[in-house]
Amino acid sequence: MKADLRATPGRVSWKNEAALVVTAFAVLALTPFIVTDSYSRHILIMAFIYAVVASNWDLSLGYGGVFNFGHLALFGIGVYAYGLMTKLAGIDPWLAMALSGAVSTIAAIVVTIPILRLKGIYIILVTFGFAQLVMQLILSQSDYTGGTQGMVRIQTLYLAGHNMIRDGKFAYFYIALAILFASTVFLRLLVRSKTGASIVALRDNEEYAVSRGISLVRQRVITLAASAFFTGVAGAFYAAYQRNASVDVFGMSLATIILSMVLLGGTSTIYGAIGASFVLTIFAEVMADFGAWRPIITALLIIVVMLVYPSGLAGIWASARASWLRRREG
Structure with a gap:
């Protein structure tokens, strides 16, 4: 008899989860009316971008158990795809943003091919090599990508009759929030579906899952491709928002930050990575006056949380x- 996932003990129902998500995003949507200075809105916009990238990484790393250390390359591909399409090809920025997600998805499928039968450290090496290959390709095509100097004056997004440059980042805030909302809904629908259950089954016991008819090849392709689209869209939005592209997006510094968000939030949750993105982005800003001590303090925070709550x-x-439910029932 098939198990009813909706009736699993401790599992939040679709209705309750949807209500919580809508409420959370409704509260965030009211933030610009409370936080009126553009710099604070900028911090929140960056938190939204990081949250999209981190939560999608959690899909492949947490749910899929695929140590994909080329995930940030998919973000970088989105950044440069948007820049090239809008600046060189003259494609409409909104269309270019969607196409950037598609390009990142195709890149994820390509990198999936050599890791279909690999495990552990070998996946890490191949995906890390993929990220370095993409970076070197961008550096070698400096006539188009700007090489080490990067791309500047990238076409920004537009809204008819609205000046997005002089609105205190009001419009950018809502565009970033909309991308995060769409990404979160997509990820949660996926992980709560039969496809999501099969992805987790392969992670937990690959041999048994394959023996039960689950295709390793198909599910691994789905996992990495699904984690790539909104990552690429976030990269495109980042390029439009910052109006520049740099190979720094392929660096270990950003990868370490995003990975810290995934681990601090808790893998296989989606929401944990999103919450940690807000915590670490805002915490890093609060600690700005500590200079070189800031990353040390941030690292200590992560270590303490992980020791107390792995x-x-x-x-x-x-x-x-759980404590609240016990008190209510008692």
């Missing part, structure tokens, strides 16, 4: 929710 912020939330 499952991260999601573990803290689950523990608090």
Whole structure:
């Protein structure tokens, strides 16, 4: 008899989860009316971008168990695809943003081919090599990509009759929030579907899952491709928002930040990575006056949380929710 995932003990129902998500994003949508200075809005916009990238990485790393260390390359591909399409090809910025997601998805499928039968450290090496290959390709085509100097004056997004440059980042805030909302809904629909269950089954016991008829090749392609689209869209939005592209997006510094968000939030949660993106982005800004001590303090915060709650912020939330339910039932 097939198990009814909706009736799994401790699992939040679709209705309750949807209500919580809508409420959370409704609160975020009101933020610009409370936070009126453009710099604070900028911090939140960057948190939205990081949240999209981190939560999609959680799909392949957490749910899929695929140590894809080329995930940030998909973000970088989105950045440069948008820049090249709008600046050199003259494609409409909105269309270019969607196409950038498609390009990143294609790149994810390409990198999936050599890792279909690999495990552990070998996947890390291949995906890391893929990221370095993409960076070197961009550097070698300096006539188009700007090489080490990057691309500048990239076409920004537009809204008819609205000046997005002088609105205190009001429009950019809502565009970034919309991308995060769409990405979150997509990821949660996927992980709660039969496809999501098969992805987790392969992660937990590959041999048994394959023996039950689950295709390793198909599910691995789906996992990496699904984690790539909104990552590429976030990269395109980042390029439009910053109006420049740099190979720094392929660097270990950004990769470390995003990976810290995934681990601090708690893998296999989606929401944990999103929450950690807000915590670390805002915390890093609050610690700005500490200079060189800022990354050290941030690292200590992550270590303390992981020692107390190995499952991260999601573990803290689950523990608090369980305590509340016990008190209510008692």
